[in-house]
Amino acid sequence: MKIIISILLVIVSLFANDATIDVVKKADSLPSIAVEDSSVSYDQTFKSKFFKALVADLNVLSIFNVDRNHRTAQYDAGSVLVENKDMNYVLRYKLSEDNSRALNVEIKIISKDDVVLTKNYKVKTSDIYMFVAHTIAFDINEFMGESPVEWMKRKVIFSKMTDSQKSELVVSDYTLTYQYVVVKGGFNVFPKWANKEQSAFYYSSLDGKKPTLKYVDTKTGKSQVMMSSDGMMICSDVNEDGSKLLLTMAPKGQPDIYIYDVKTKNTKILTNYGGIDVGAQFMEKDKIAFVSDRLGYPNIFSLNMSSGSVEQVVHYGKSNAACSVFGKYIVYKARESSDAFGNNTFNLHLVSTETDFIRRLTAVGVNEFPRFSVDGDAIIFIKNYQSQSSIGIIRLNHNKNYLFPLKNGKIQSMDW
Amino acid sequence: MKKVVISSVFTALLVLSGCGDKDPQVEATDSAATQEVSSKPVQTVSNNNGSVASDSTESTSEAMARLEKELKAIYFDFDKFNIKADMQGNLSADAGVVNTKAKMFFVKLEGNCDEWGSDEYNFALGLKRADTVKKALIAEGVDTSRISMVSFGESNPACADKTKECWAQNRRVDFKLLP
Numbered sequence: 001m002k003i004i005i006s007i008l009l010v011i012v013s014l015f016a017n018d019a020t021i022d023v024v025k026k027a028d029s030l031p032s033i034a035v036e037d038s039s040v041s042y043d044q045t046f047k048s049k050f051f052k053a054l055v056a057d058l059n060v061l062s063i064f065n066v067d068r069n070h071r072t073a074q075y076d077a078g079s080v081l082v083e084n085k086d087m088n089y090v091l092r093y094k095l096s097e098d099n100s101r102a103l104n105v106e107i108k109i110i111s112k113d114d115v116v117l118t119k120n121y122k123v124k125t126s127d128i129y130m131f132v133a134h135t136i137a138f139d140i141n142e143f144m145g146e147s148p149v150e151w152m153k154r155k156v157i158f159s160k161m162t163d164s165q166k167s168e169l170v171v172s173d174y175t176l177t178y179q180y181v182v183v184k185g186g187f188n189v190f191p192k193w194a195n196k197e198q199s200a201f202y203y204s205s206l207d208g209k210k211p212t213l214k215y216v217d218t219k220t221g222k223s224q225v226m227m228s229s230d231g232m233m234i235c236s237d238v239n240e241d242g243s244k245l246l247l248t249m250a251p252k253g254q255p256d257i258y259i260y261d262v263k264t265k266n267t268k269i270l271t272n273y274g275g276i277d278v279g280a281q282f283m284e285k286d287k288i289a290f291v292s293d294r295l296g297y298p299n300i301f302s303l304n305m306s307s308g309s310v311e312q313v314v315h316y317g318k319s320n321a322a323c324s325v326f327g328k329y330i331v332y333k334a335r336e337s338s339d340a341f342g343n344n345t346f347n348l349h350l351v352s353t354e355t356d357f358i359r360r361l362t363a364v365g366v367n368e369f370p371r372f373s374v375d376g377d378a379i380i381f382i383k384n385y386q387s388q389s390s391i392g393i394i395r396l397n398h399n400k401n402y403l404f405p406l407k408n409g410k411i412q413s414m415d416w
Numbered sequence: 417m418k419k420v421v422i423s424s425v426f427t428a429l430l431v432l433s434g435c436g437d438k439d440p441q442v443e444a445t446d447s448a449a450t451q452e453v454s455s456k457p458v459q460t461v462s463n464n465n466g467s468v469a470s471d472s473t474e475s476t477s478e479a480m481a482r483l484e485k486e487l488k489a490i491y492f493d494f495d496k497f498n499i500k501a502d503m504q505g506n507l508s509a510d511a512g513v514v515n516t517k518a519k520m521f522f523v524k525l526e527g528n529c530d531e532w533g534s535d536e537y538n539f540a541l542g543l544k545r546a547d548t549v550k551k552a553l554i555a556e557g558v559d560t561s562r563i564s565m566v567s568f569g570e571s572n573p574a575c576a577d578k579t580k581e582c583w584a585q586n587r588r589v590d591f592k593l594l595p
Contacts, residue, residue, distance in 0.1 A: 164572045189571065190536075209524065209564055209594060231543045231565045234536055248536055253547035253565060255540040276544065278536035291537050298537050319495075321537035333535070346532075368535060412571055413535075 031088035033058060034067040038075035039095035046126065050095060053130050053177060057137035062398035063146050064089070080110055091140070101125065105132050109140065117143050130177040147397070151373035151416065155198050156380065156391065157182070157191040158414030160406070167412060169203055171218075174380070174416070175404045176391055182218065192235045192415045195242035196374065201415070202226065202235040202245070213247070227267075231255065237281045237288075246270075246280035246288060257290055259305070270303060281325045289313060289325050300332050302353075314351060316358050324379070326372035328353045331361065331379050333368045348381060350396070361394050362401065371416045380416045480593045483518045487591035489574075490549050491584060494530070497544035499552060507549065510591060511556035522594040523558070525549050527567040528574075530583040542567035549589045564594075 035055060039047050051070045058066045073081050073092060080090040090110045098104055103126040109117040119139055121132050134152045141149050156174055159167050169183035169191050187206040194200035199219055205212045211233035213226040227233065231250030236257075238245055245260040247267070257271045257280040271277040273294050280290040286305045291298050298321040300314040314320050317334030324331050329352055336345040348361040348370050361367075365385030372379055379394040383403060390405040391414070488506040490499065499507060514523055527542030546565040554560050575582035 161571055165568065167571070187568075187571070189569075206566055206568065209522075211566055231546065232536075232539055232567055234539070236536065248540070250540075250543055250547075250565075253543065253550060255543055276537060276540040278540045291535075293537075322535040335532075366532075412569075 030063060030065045032067065032086070033064040033089040033091060034069070034071070034080075034084040034087045036071055036073040036081060036084065036090055036092040037095075038073055038092055041097035042095055042126070046129075047095065050129050050133065053133040053175070054091075054093070054136060056175060056402075057133050057152070058091070058140070060152070060393060060395070060402050061137055061141050061146070061149065062395045062400045063141065063144055075106065075108075079113055091136075093136070097126070103129060103132065105136070107136055109143070128178060130173050130175065134173060134175075147377060148375060149377060150375050151378055151380075154374065154416060156414055156416050157193060157198075157201055158391075159189045159191055159203070159412040160409040161412050162409055165206070168409075169201075174391070174393065176406055177404075182216065188214075190234045190236075190413045192238060194238060196240070202238070204234050227260075232278075234278075236279050239282050244282075246282065248278045248280070257288070257303075270305060279322055281323060283325050284327075289323055289330060291321055291323065300330060313353060314349075316351075317349065322368055322370065324370045324372045326376035329372070329376065331370040331372065333370060348379070348394070350379075362392070367392070369411075369413055371414070373416060380414070382411045382414065384410065476595065480518075480521060480595070483513060483521070484591065484593055486513050486517070487593075489588040489590050490545075492545050492587045492589075494583075494587065495541070497541060497548050499548055507552050508556065511553050511558060514553060514558050514562075514591075515556070518593055521562075523553070523563050524592040524594055525563060525565045526572065526590040526592060527565065528572050528586055528588050528590065529567075529570050530586045531570045531573065532583075539567045539569040542569050545587075545589050 035051065037047060037051055048070065055066055055068055058064055067084070067087065069083070071081055071083060075092060075094045080087070084090050088111065091107060092110060093105055093107045096104045103123050105121040107119050108115050121135065123132055131153070138149055138152050152174060154174065155171050157169060157171050160170050161167050165187045167188055168181045169188050170179050171182050172179040183203065189204050189206065191201050191203040194202055194215065200215060200217045202213055202215050205214050208228070210228040210230050212228040213233050213235055214223055215226050216223045229249035229251050231253050232248050232255050234248045236246045236248055243262050245262065247258045247260055248255055249258050250256065254274065255276050255278050256269055257277050258267050258269050260267045270288070271290070273292060275293045276298070277290055277292045280288045283289050283302060287302055288305065289300055289302050292301050294301070295312070298319050299312060300320050300323045302311045302313045313330060314332055317332070319335035320332045322333040329350060331348055331350050333346050334349055336347055345364065346366045346368055347363065348367050350359040350361055351357070361379065365383050367381055367383050369382040370379050371381070378396065381392045381394070383390045383392045388405050389410045390403045391411065393402045487510050490503050490506055493500060525546040527546035529538045529542045532538070543565060546567060550563050550565060553563060570586070573586045574588065575585045
């Protein structure tokens, strides 16, 4: 018996860290948490918005069963509300506005009548309240000893189509609650953060005679032209330290992948197939993944930049036109139907370069533009379904998806 | 769970714990940057338009607009970039206009796709369509130096309905004239 159990434990441990295997946690087994509002400032509308943002963040953590009832309580009350007595945890918070109109937030977590965590937060203006909510969720996740959710505090940059050949570049939080337009007017697409700190970004401008790659420093607001190419000019990926870019260019009408050195400003062509090679992503050292139609349909391949050898890395899907890479994992978009005029469905799938497992991550609609978070913990993507554009978050280790709809316009592309 | 009270009070204008004094500052700086950056493309666009208006005569602009109407779009099959037999007539007519009435202008070929995908592959498909038309124009005697290309992917639909006919109208290459 001990031997059998040992073998089982070894098998479980072997697959425990493989994200391509579905992890199904029963909701009932998650600890419960309720949220109590003790705010002393702001109107009901703002209080309600903050409460909803906090509950949404706690849900996205995927480690609690979150009670959605908005209840009020005295901040210093010794025990939790009667309705919340059976909860494993109660998060109580107090919003208060000081003389400088800054938003102050005090929180405490109560478990079995004991206060187990307290923290205070302060921001200059209340319009960035959602970042406080994200940070509270981040801190609670850390307190619970779960794997980090650094991505929750990161910003998303996306191109929003407002009309034919018209778009805006927008920076937002991951729930799209806070948005500000960073590039307005013109036709600008494929924004890409230029570094880990998200202090600058690249984007493609399609307004001039030739598509042009531009760089914007968000601290100074200065914009500079990087380079132009006939046909296409897109920054597909930026390496970890921001020193190298993978570009798609077509100076002679042929879309190919290039690598650009930011310091030396040298550009080197990496692919020269006569069809379509696009969407390159940095993989492990010296390797990139990219989309190519070299087998007659779009699929994901890898290229060893030293040897030049090309290898097919995805073997499932009729039309796999986009991918993102994190370590040994590749998430890609696959068209599920071959009917040119049917109700086409595009779903995201996850594969590992080390196993043959394939995990389907989405079920309905047009799901595209997958991007791993910086820590690989989550995947962000664009979902277009029933004329609505949303940003989706997939928590890989918790097997849960969350959608945050865009009120108007269509998201063309984005980066996290 | 340990019943330990973990308390940390942040007195600065910070949101983030630990490494957190950047975000609000970045937000504030970004807001300032927003105004500057967002004003630039608008200025660039208006400057371009201004120079077109001032450097060119009215009749030239009108001639370009009139000739663009004579240039017929080339339509493609789903996921294809080869020129269909029934588009050959349009292409020959277009080459005729480009070689004669519009010979003083540059030609910009705009590749477009239907709505199935906003990724780079769809943009590349639009470009391959433009490139096919470019090669056909060169074969008809148009000087290659007069032709530039751009792909708009799915972002420039001629029709927004969810029908076969509509999608077919969006898989096309448009001709634009440049001075």
